[in-house]
Amino acid sequence: MKIVSCSEKKTRGIAKRLAQTVAHTKSRKHALVFGLTGELGSGKTLFVKAFDTPEVTFRKRAFKEYKAHRPKAPDELVSQIIEAHTLFKKLGITSIEQPGFEADDILGTLVEKFSSRDNLYITVLTGDLDTLQLVKNDTVTVLTPKKGVSQTVIYNEIGVKERFGVAPEHLTDYKGLVGDPSDNIPGVPGIGPKTAAGLLAEQPTLENLYRNLDKVKSKATAKKLSDYKEQAFLSKHLAIIRRDVPFTISLENLIYNKQYTKGLIDYFKKLGFTSLLRRLEYISESTTNCSSK
Numbered sequence: 001m002k003i004v005s006c007s008e009k010k011t012r013g014i015a016k017r018l019a020q021t022v023a024h025t026k027s028r029k030h031a032l033v034f035g036l037t038g039e040l041g042s043g044k045t046l047f048v049k050a051f052d053t054p055e056v057t058f059r060k061r062a063f064k065e066y067k068a069h070r071p072k073a074p075d076e077l078v079s080q081i082i083e084a085h086t087l088f089k090k091l092g093i094t095s096i097e098q099p100g101f102e103a104d105d106i107l108g109t110l111v112e113k114f115s116s117r118d119n120l121y122i123t124v125l126t127g128d129l130d131t132l133q134l135v136k137n138d139t140v141t142v143l144t145p146k147k148g149v150s151q152t153v154i155y156n157e158i159g160v161k162e163r164f165g166v167a168p169e170h171l172t173d174y175k176g177l178v179g180d181p182s183d184n185i186p187g188v189p190g191i192g193p194k195t196a197a198g199l200l201a202e203q204p205t206l207e208n209l210y211r212n213l214d215k216v217k218s219k220a221t222a223k224k225l226s227d228y229k230e231q232a233f234l235s236k237h238l239a240i241i242r243r244d245v246p247f248t249i250s251l252e253n254l255i256y257n258k259q260y261t262k263g264l265i266d267y268f269k270k271l272g273f274t275s276l277l278r279r280l281e282y283i284s285e286s287t288t289n290c291s292s293k
Contacts, residue, residue, distance in 0.1 A: 046254040048110060049088050049095045050103035051081075057102055059238050066238060069184050083271075090264050094253050098245050104130055105242040112243035114251065115140050123154075130180075132160050133241055135168040165197030166204075173206040176236030185235045188228040195221060206236050 059066045073081075088095045096106050107124055111134045115122055122140045124131050131142050132155055142155045153159070160168045177196035179187025191199075199216065203209040209216075210229060216222040225232065268277055 046251065047093045047256040048249075048254050049084075049093060050106035050110075051085070051095060051097040052103045053097050053099045053101075055099040057100055058242075059102070063185075063234060063238055065184050067183055087267075090267055091256070093256055094249070096247060096249070098247055101242060101245050104128060105245050106247070107131060108134055108241035108243040109245040109247070110249075111136075111140055113249070117251075120251075130183075130239065130241065132164075133168050133171040133239075135160050164193070166200050170200055170204050172236050172239045173200055173204070173209075175239035176206045176232045179235055180239065183238070185238050186231055187235045188224055188232050190224045191221070206232060 057066075085095060097103070098106060104126075107126070108131075111122055111124075114120055115136060120139070124134060124140070124142045125144075126142065127145055129142075129144065134140055135142055135155055135157055138156050143152050144155070145151070146153045155163075157168055160166075160171070164171065164174060166174050174193075174196050175185060175187065177188050177191045177199065178193055179185045199209055199221070202215070203212055210225070210232075213222055213225060216225065265277065
């Protein structure tokens, strides 16, 4: 079995890409919802969707500049996200949101709750590489868009190490050093990816690095680390995905029974999802033919 967790950044990425390709005016307005529906066609048995909420998060309280540079979401995108809630409800898929936390924290909590289960493989679908810290062997992987919505990359522990030079569990230490411009996390000025990976190869955690600052070979690097120690630890704190979001859920809540009811098909028609409806018609005909044999 697999849990497929889809964070909000994934849906935003789908919206941007599908908006360029969906020709019908009515469908273009619902590109995000159309993308979400397409993502559910992979045959997995368990699904859950994590949403952000507009409330201030603990990260924003810790650092008021967190994500401060991001522009306000366009009204059209907001309306599509609201429509996405309706879609998941009609599909019978569990959605989770918790004020004060981000969608990634919900995904982290789901991983914490279920990753130790036997014969359970978790795939996190997201456009946010912050979730790579959740990767564990091949039992917890991250699937992210590469180009468009048809090309994707799946990250296991080896893939994370190849891209960043550190293991998934040390990505927060890495971000404590290099920061993350997309979230306005500052890191240590003058410490880039290559230097950070090299430092963490010697001392795998930020705590160990600062306990052994005298062992850093470059005096210039050691001074930068010393001057921005507080900022480095704040950056790591902001990058850590929480795994203790307060909500109760069981695997049974996540079971997805793919049933295309008349109400659901009428809903797709209202949104103008003509190509999706043609696909559903093919699935229905295939099922009927198999049943008659």
